[in-house]
Amino acid sequence: MPTAAPVLTINGGSSSIKFALFRMGDPPRRGLHGKIERIGLQGTTFAFNDPTRKRQDDQAIGHLDNRAAANYLVDWLGNQIDLSSITSVGHRLVNGGAIYREPLSVTREVLDELRRISSYAPEHLPSEIDLIDLISERMPGVPQVACFDTAFHRDMPRVAKILPIPRRFAAKGVERYGFHGLSYEFLRDELARVAGVEAAKGRLILCHLGNGSSLAAVRNGKSVDTSMGFTPAAGVPMSTRSGDLDPGLGWYFAQTERMTAQQFHCMVNQESGLLGISETSSDLRDLLRHEASDVRAADAISLFCYQVKKWIGAFAAALGGLDTLVFSGGIGENAPVIRARICEGLGFLGVDFDDTRNAAGGSVITAEKSRVEVRVIRTDEDVIIAKAVFRILAGTPASQRDHSEE
Numbered sequence: 285m286p287t288a289a290p291v292l293t294i295n296g297g298s299s300s301i302k303f304a305l306f307r308m309g310d311p312p313r314r315g316l317h318g319k320i321e322r323i324g325l326q327g328t329t330f331a332f333n334d335p336t337r338k339r340q341d342d343q344a345i346g347h348l349d350n351r352a353a354a355n356y357l358v359d360w361l362g363n364q365i366d367l368s369s370i371t372s373v374g375h376r377l378v379n380g381g382a383i384y385r386e387p388l389s390v391t392r393e394v395l396d397e398l399r400r401i402s403s404y405a406p407e408h409l410p411s412e413i414d415l416i417d418l419i420s421e422r423m424p425g426v427p428q429v430a431c432f433d434t435a436f437h438r439d440m441p442r443v444a445k446i447l448p449i450p451r452r453f454a455a456k457g458v459e460r461y462g463f464h465g466l467s468y469e470f471l472r473d474e475l476a477r478v479a480g481v482e483a484a485k486g487r488l489i490l491c492h493l494g495n496g497s498s499l500a501a502v503r504n505g506k507s508v509d510t511s512m513g514f515t516p517a518a519g520v521p522m523s524t525r526s527g528d529l530d531p532g533l534g535w536y537f538a539q540t541e542r543m544t545a546q547q548f549h550c551m552v553n554q555e556s557g558l559l560g561i562s563e564t565s566s567d568l569r570d571l572l573r574h575e576a577s578d579v580r581a582a583d584a585i586s587l588f589c590y591q592v593k594k595w596i597g598a599f600a601a602a603l604g605g606l607d608t609l610v611f612s613g614g615i616g617e618n619a620p621v622i623r624a625r626i627c628e629g630l631g632f633l634g635v636d637f638d639d640t641r642n643a644a645g646g647s648v649i650t651a652e653k654s655r656v657e658v659r660v661i662r663t664d665e666d667v668i669i670a671k672a673v674f675r676i677l678a679g680t681p682a683s684q685r686d687h688s689e690e
Contacts, residue, residue, distance in 0.1 A: 289371040290315065291677075292361075293669040296376065296415045298407045299323045301353055305365070306670035314666070316364060320345070323353045330356070334364070350411045351418065358422045372427045373419050374673035376466055376665060378408040378516065380432030382457050387435070387672035390416055390428040398430075401457065405515060407553055429673045436465030437500070437507040444509040444602075462510035464492040466665040468500050471610055474661050478647070479608070483657075486607035489599045491592065492663065493622070494613035495523045495566075499592065501599035509602050511595050517552050520591040521584075523566035526556035527591065558584045568615055568622065589625040596630065606633050606656050612663040623649065627658060 291312075295302040304317035318332030331342040348356060361367060374387075381401040388394065395413065402409040416428055437460075445459045468490050476484035488502040498519050501508040511519030521527040529552065537543040543551070551560075559566035561584040564574070568588070571581040600606045611623050620642045627637045627649075634655030642649040650658045 290365075290369060291670055291673045292370050292373045293666045293673070294373060294375050294415060294419075295665055295669070296350075296354075296408075296412045298411065299325065301357060301415070302666065303357060303361075304666045304670070305370075306666075306674075308674050311667055312670040312674060314670075317666070320348070320353045320357060324349055328353065330360070332360075350414060354415055354418045355422070358418070367423055370423065370426055372429060372673050372677055373423070374429045374431055374669040375412065375416060376433065376669055377412050377430050378433050378463060379405045379461060380430070380434050381461075382459070384430070384432050385435050385438045387429055387431040387669075387676060389676060390430050394430060404457070404461075406549075407516070427677075429669075429676050431466060431669045431672050433463045433465040434461045436468050437462035437510050440507050440509060447514065458514055460510070460513045462498070462500065462507065463512045463516045464496070464498050464500070464510075465507075466668045467492045467612065467663045468502070468507065470664050470668050471612055471661050472502060472505055474664075475608065475610065475659070478661075479657070479659070483608060487600075487603040487605050488608050488610065489596055489603070489606060490610045490612070491596075491616050491626075492613040493592065493611065493616035496525065497522045497588075497592070497613065497615070499595045499599060501602050503603055509599060520595060521561070521588055522557045523568075524554050524557050524559045526552040526560070558588065561587060568619060572619075572621065585622075585625075589622060592626050593628075593630070596626070597633075600633055606635075609635065609656060609658045611658070611660050617660060617662050620645065620649075623658075623660070630656075 290305045290307050293304045293306060300319060300321045300323060302319040305315040306312040307315065315336055316332065316334045318330065320328065320330050322328045326347055328345050328348045329342065330345045333340040345356060377398070379401065381397065381404060383397060395416065398409060398413055402413065419426065419428060440462070446454065447459055449458070471490050472484055472488070475488070485504050490500045490502060492498055496516055498510060498512045500510040513519070517525045519527050534548055537548060557566065558568060558571060562571055562580045564578070564581065565571055568585070571584050574581040575585055596609065611617065615622055624637065624639060624642055627635055635658060636651040636654035637658065638649055638651045647661070648657060648659055650656065
């Protein structure tokens with residue numbers, strides 16, 4: 285395949301679409317890229333950065349639903365480049381179910397299976413499938429590749445996958461899947477690049493902390509456990525998701541609030557977490573600004589940091605110790621005060637935190653003598669998608685991938 289032939293990556297979320305054009309390289313070379321945010325909400329915005337032409341912009345584009353936003357993106361791209369030059373489109377899909385364990389070309393059979401399991405991730409999979417269908421309509425004949433967030437966790441030990449509910453549900457695919465796998469794959473590979481292969485093979489806890497937050501325990505480059513479960517609503521509290529809850533709350537609210545299953549689903553996914561506790565904002569930056577004057581904001585921040593710290597302790601036990609702790613995601617990369625609060629008291633694990641390095645935004649935020657190294661790594665899911673697409677276009681299956689950097 286010509287090195288100049290571009291691929292398009294699409295990272296569709298519940299209220300956003302990120303896109304990027306890549307050309308083959310090691311790593312793939314990113315060109316024009318951008319995002320549409322606040323889809324389905326008032327004030328949908330579109331931003332792009334074109335490093336080749338040295339252009340960038342950020343603008344409001346009205347009030348668009350998912351399909352309208354996807355059409356807007358394809359129309360805009362068609363005005364910037366010749367769409368026929370795109371050799372393939374790679375998509376991030378939240379859940380591949382029990383069957384799909386690696387990136388693969390999208391076929392009618394693949395789409396049928398994804399539609400069958402769309403109830404596994406109703407906040408994400410239906411809109412992601414719609415994106416694939418729309419690309420097929422607007423760019424007929426262009427191959428598409430599906431990259432699954434769950435694939436990274438498919439080889440977790442059986443004990444980490446089993447949910448303690450009647451066994452018959454496991455036969456229907458109800459188990460712990462875990463998410464943020466593309467991010468974790470990038471963090472593992474990037475750690476190998478910056479710290480060495482042996483460091484990446486050690487006992488790692490990777491923290492993807494952002495609008496959605498999760499942690500993964502990794503040993504020998506493989507996922508051992510992860511905080512999210514059958515859906516992305518499990519684990520630590522997030523911007524609007526509750527994280528783990530007492531399951532008895534479903535029955536309690538049904539009796540006392542006449543809450544339906546749909547209302548409960550909406551509450552735990554869209555009205556809880558930082559937003560639910562603070563009653564003001566799902567954005568940690570807003571809460572930090574009001575922490576001193578609003579006890580609700582202070583409570584939300586405290587609970588978030590406390591729960592992340594608890595998961596770190598639990599995963600250190602699952603790993604039999606800890607060698608490297610990595611912070612990533614919008615919060616993990618950009619909120620030094622949150623990193624400091626999470627790491628406070630982790631000296632018993634071997635974390636010798638360095639406040640000066642942390643405040644300065646260093647890539648390593650522990651002291652030289654620290655037995656456990658704590659790092660900040662900016663994640664890049666799009667690069668992982670692009671690598672998978674180029675690999676499939678070259679006819680190289682994931683099973684033959686060069687794992688020397690892992």
